[in-house]
Amino acid sequence: MAKVAVVYWSGTGNTQKMAEAVVEGAKGAGAEVECFEVDSFSVDQIDGFDGLALGCPSMGAEELEEGSYEPFFTAAVDSGKLSGKPVVLFGSWGWGAGAWMETWSERTKDAGANLVDTFIVENEPDDEGIEGSKKLGAAIAGAC
Secondary structure (H helix, E strand, O other): OOOOEEEEOOOHHHHHHHHHHHHHHHHHHOOOOEEEEEEEEEEEEHOOOOEEEEOOOEOOOOOOOOOOOHHHHHHHHHHHOOOOOOHHHHEEEOOOOOOOHHHEEEHHOOOOOEEEEEEEEEEOOOOOHHHHHHHHHHHHHHOO
8 A cells, every 4th residue: 555645834724624525536446545734744754755745835035935845855855865755746726826836746757756746726716626636635545
């Protein structure tokens, strides 16, 4: 059974709702899943999981949240622990055109991760956003 970590940051609750749906989708696809707010997860824990679902909304000038998520992601890249690891990325946005996800995707691939898929929603996830998040969870479970 694949073991997946869902690691997210959410300011308004939108990305948290997506994370909960990713968990549901991964469990529905047969994975063992643990969900963490980013401040409750350390880079050292990555080795204990077969795959990662990483979630963060677009912040500022279309970038990752700077207080917790960016330092975590940078440490994960610098540690080499993403290399070869199946990863999906998700998050919500309220302005711009999704450039933060494009940048984040490139950084993830450059770190050697197996980027399985990404999923973004504008503002709060509606029914379609929840279903897309569940499909993303199933995708990471199937990639492990």
